[in-house]
Amino acid sequence: MNRRSRLPDLQAIEARLAARLSSGLTERAQQLPHDIGERLRVAREQALARAAHARRVAPQSRAASEVAVVGVTSGGMALMGSAAPWWQRAASVLPLLLLVFGLLLIQRQGELEQVRAAAEVDALLLSDDLPPAAYVDPGFAEFLREPAP
Template sequence: MTQLQTNPMLSAQDRFARNVTARLTEGSAALPHDISERLRIARMQALAHRKQVIMRSATVVASQGGGTAALTFGNQGDNDRPNWWTRFAAALPLVALVAGLLTIYVVQNDLRADELAEVDTALLTDDLPTVAYTDPGFVEFLKANRDTTSP
């Protein structure tokens, strides 16, 4: 077996294509010049077409059964298992979402605590208006506080 046939990084299609190319190259030595030129041009066109197909399939949204879609990153090998970089890229939006939600939660709690502190400070430092002393609800509040604080 040659090195091309045993290379595990090549897919089965690539290995087959390389084997066919090697056999055609071996047999092309006995061909007339005009035929070999046409074959060379056809090979160049096929390679150009292959490069275009590879560029288009680098990042594709592939439709799966059941009305779902998955973002794929080109050919992932014979077993189609995603590598660690693909898994990291898929988990990154979830991590960003959780971090954003935690940040919003912390900021909102800080703002709420600041607002409550401002209200409490304003109540404690302001003078009580005289109308509050004549309010019946205020008198009831004082009575209730006396009942709970006395032994």
């Protein structure tokens, strides 16, 4: 059941509730003192005048707001009740694809930088006068810690 088919049901329920409230208030208004009844009559007239003014203003503002109605349905984006064309739905996925591509590119760049840094260290070790085994020798580490003569 969609929203449009529920709308008349809701309006019917509201109308029944309003009729019940009105009849209940009318019955109890007969039992009120005269001064309270007069104050309620004046308040009712003012409320009716405000409601009439709101009804005159409402069609103008409602027409302006209906132009910008955009909703989301189970089929995707909808503008004024019609489903969006396939190319608009496909274009809405484009930012997500660009984001994923950018994240993969950043990850790949980080991996390349790590490989380059490791290759640079390896090149320095292999081109040094000392053999690489000297760097793992505990005696060589002690030799490096001693002050020069």
